[in-house]
Amino acid sequence: MSTNASILPISFLKINHRDHHPELNQVVLNLITEHQAGIPLMMQAADGNQVDTQAFSTIVKSHIESLKSASHQHITLIADAALYTTLILKHLKTQKIDFISRIPMRLKKAKEFVQTSTNQTFNSIDENYSYIKQTLTYEDIPQQWILYRSGYTQTKQSSTIKKELLQKSLKEAKEIKRLTKLHMTEHPATQRVLNRTPRKGIFSVTPF
Template identity: 30%
Template sequence: TTYNLDVAFAHTDTSSFSLTGEYQSEAAQEAVEKRGAVKITHGYSKDHRPDLKQVVVTLVTSQKGRIPLWLEALDGNNSDKNSFRQTVDTYCRHLAEGNEPWFVMDSAAYTAENIGNWGKAQKWVTRVPETIREARRALQSVTTKEMTQLDNGYAIHATTSQYGGVDQRWLIVYSEHAEQRERKQLDKRVARAATKAEKALKTVQKQEFGCKKDAQQAVAKVSKKLKWHTVTATYHPIKKYAQPGRPPNGAQRQIVGWQVKTTCHVDTKQLEEAQQWLGRFLLATNELNQNRLPDETVLGSYKAQGTTVERGFRFLKDPLFFADSLFLKSPTRIMAMIMIMGLCLLIYALAEWHIRQQLQERDETIPDQRGQPTQKPTMRRVAQMFEGVDLLIIRRDGQIIERQVLKLTPVRLQIIRLFSPTVQNCYLDGF
């Protein structure tokens, strides 16, 4: 079967797969050293299981259809900064010249070494990490009102950069949804900081200081650590008579120490400054021609990461389709299993894409989970709809004389007829 798929954008990402087992046997070491198998070891765990060894998997998918185009198993301690460059270079070597897609990646791919290595040879769209000073300046270089407003709660503004020695287009993006999310996160951070500050200041207020300067230094030490708050302090002398008992006439109390009373306030100016730039991120591409790649397309391609390659990883890690944990004795077997999982994802994605195409072309629908008509069902939903279909085999004198597929409802028959004759024959042969 030939599929007319649009692979203009190749969404690229990695994920870790945690494994049970030590993988310290001689056979495992030999597989790594002599047969080029991946190294099962500890690394940064995207599964939040740093206690387990792991293998890293790179996945490349198309934007339309979410079809897996490339799958590769890597060492468990692999760095995304290096693997992205190797994946892009290796993938492009398998393509005919001129067919290179735009690779869409997260900020781990954006390093001076990577983009300098790609230059103009490879086309890419990636997020720029905000740890880069130039990126932070760019994000605060324009107000939201000065940006081009889009209909979906986004605003964009294009500028240029030569970071890494490569001419590129930077796209400053504002998201209303992201601002709301980040504002809630900021409020939580400020509240936690206030609790921590009050605790530290309470300790200071309980102390007695030998002189006023010591008290001021104690308050200054706490204030220096505060990002979102300011401290107002008043200093009170502790006065006592020089000797115990009833003081003589005319005796004056002497200052024997100092205490502090403090009030903690939110630094309104600092908070408003931070709130002004919430909901922003920066995208970059080495495609300078906006006619070939408009700003809106740059944003749309990056937003599609969550519904393309990340969706592929969710499928691979879903216990409904695969086991929730993996263990195989040999690293080579693990590599083989990952390839089988990738083939399953390929079949799943192609089947889903085919069903949706056929429904649209025939102007038909099938019911979704809520019973509402849809032309974009997931393959998972289709599989659930076929639960309960039975095969009846009738034998006479040890010979099969008839096969019947039971419980083929009208909706199930409709779905079957969306597929090729080969699939139809599995259910409808003899009908």
């Protein structure tokens, strides 16, 4: 059996999982597939703590150029928001590769787009989904940004917010009830409790 000195081991690591299972070890598989049949075009195993933005940059530089040279068709790259960095966008522009990607909400322009969308009329797709789009130039690349809205998601989020507010109100009411049982001028525990009480709420406490 021949050995290759360039082959490096990968690390299975416990990290902050997005699916809320920190007890599980994780390993990452970088994968590029063909869009119609889902045939893998490139696979690369990586450490469990791989940073997506750094990995995407390496993949785009090392592999997309080879795929473009081997293909006789125009390439459109579809990826997550980790693709949308200044370095990668410049590389895609240089290679004249189109892309479809989610926009990171940390961007100022993305936040402004969402904020101004409240005053715009969304175009209906079906009974659940609607959208608006904006044409702009970002990182010297002409683009179309599309904001989708889901009626089901909005209803679910509204229900979750109401539940969280109710739980917070019940907790604050319980704390206020406990404070009213303490003597405001003589009991030293009162001041300690008040110091721990969140400053965002305004409370009226009547001592006995």
